[in-house]
Amino acid sequence: MFSNLRYLVTCHPQNIEYILKTNFNNFPKGEDFRDVFDILGDGIFNVDSDRWKIQRKFAHAEFSSREFRTLVSSTNRKVVEEQLVPFLAHVSEEGSSIDLQDVCSRFSFEVNINVIFGRYENYLSIELPSNELAVAVDDAQEAILYRHIRPMFFWKLLRMLETGKERKLKKARKKVHQILEDYINQKKKDLLGGVRTFDCLSTYIKALQDNTSIVSSLPNKDIFLRDEMLTFLIAGRDTITSGLTWFFWLVSKTSAVETKILEELKFVLSTKNSEKETGSARKWPWIFGSEDLKGLVYLHAALCESLRLYPPLPINRKSAVKKDQLPDGSTVTPGIEILLSFYSVGRMPWIWGEDCLEFKPERWIAENGKLITEPLYKFFPFNIGPRTCIGKDISFTLMKSVVSAVLFNFHVEVVKGHHVCSKPFINLHMKNGLKFPSPGILFTPGRTFNRELWLNATQERGKCEMTLWDGNSSSAL
Ligand code: HEM
Helix, strand or coil: CCCCCCEEEECCHHHHHHHHHHCHHHCCCHHHHHHHCHHHCCCCCCCCHHHHHHHHHHHHHHHHCHHHHHHHHHHHHHHHHHHHHHHHHHHHHHCCCEEHHHHHHHHHHHHHHHHHHCCCCCCCCCCCCCCHHHHHHHHHHHHHHHHHHCCHHHHHHHHHHCCHHHHHHHHHHHHHHHHHHHHHHHHHHHHHCCCCCCCHHHHHHHHHHCCCCHHHHCCCHHHHHHHHHHHHHHHHHHHHHHHHHHHHHHHHHCHHHHHHHHHHHHHHHHHHHHHHHHCCCCCCCCCCCHHHHCCCHHHHHHHHHHHHHCCCCCEEEEECCCCEECCCCCEECCCCEEEEEHHHHCCCHHHHCCCCCCCCHHHHECCCCCECCCCCCCCCCCCCHHHCCCCHHHHHHHHHHHHHHHHHHEECCCCCCCCCCEECCCCCEECCCCEECCCEECCCCCCCCCHHHHHHHHHHCCCCCCECCCCCCCCEC
């Protein structure tokens, strides 16, 4: 009553379309959003109007360039091959259990830090090292969450008094800024010294020094650089972590889906095996390149289905410039916080049908076997309209590559009795992580096929009709 909190929460697809697309200009992020996410400063997430247009135009061009896409694919492959798979192979040999959410988080941090800053942190090495940037970013985000649910005057008071979560946030922000400023200074020195680098930061540094570039008109260039890079890191790391973790959980509960994904991958492998004559066919572990995975219908459908049920950004927050009426008749006035619940959209029978709570990739596949284009009027995990996620294509590339490497080379299964539930966080994370017993290794280096393990794995998960993958046998289990 006294908090002056005024919210409108909606999951009506027409309202969402109206706010994000049709009347986009009336629904900016707003000053309150910027206050809450002050750690992101002038990063693209936080800015509106002309400034946003400049940043968006440049970022969009950068993210869609061929060089950038090649960088993402090659970095991704390197991290999967040199860190993710060896890490999982190690824990499976050791027989120790793992938290797959932590593994996915480390994976996406490593890829992002490579692509954005050109740095190699080896964050997925078997010692599970700590990383001060990753820790500080987590601390900051946790503290920011409380700003969403407390009246603004209250958290601003705490901020002024430097106490509670605000104290933690201040410390984390200082750490994050200091680390990023060091990275940026080092990169500038490298570039001056003639070191050839290709990463997001180098591209932005060069563009800011080039008077013909659109971003060179922005004020406070150094602060912009720091805030933009931090925004990319946060935008890319937590969303991919969340998308992968919920996907693995859903697949581990639905053996029929896993079987179909494996069938598709097996087909890819069989076409690759025809390269045997050229000597390029490989044995364990099998790593699929992004080109191999691009056209896979079922894998893409399964990822969309998982994002529908568990959108990594479950809620989007907007404000209204002028009084307006939404398609469902609700009125919004300036000062009201509008919360768009993407999470709820996927769970409404009147939007997705009576079976909306079921994990059914088939709903994304037409009768002719082709993928149904994502229905933008009711599928919002990547936002829609002018502020659609810039990293959407990259996300599918990364997730497909991790999913294929993990499912094809390992047997994964959730620890019995492990309680899965979501955690109050800006992204949709799991509160207790996703505990897997030692991921049974299906193939080990030097050996061809661990039949006993494979049989145990498949028998436990029910009937699984699949020919063996070693190319030597055609028997069906
Ligand atoms: C499964 C993965 C991902 C999901 C579900 C996702 C979702 C979203 C959503 C919902 C927004 C709108 C946020 C808002 O308006 O407040 C957004 C924006 C954005 N995303 Fe993603 N994202 C993902 C991955 C990525 C990746 C890998 C990157 C690249 C680093 C990225 C970069 C961005 C950027 C830069 C924006 C801001 C666009 C703008 O404001 O114009 N995202 N994303």
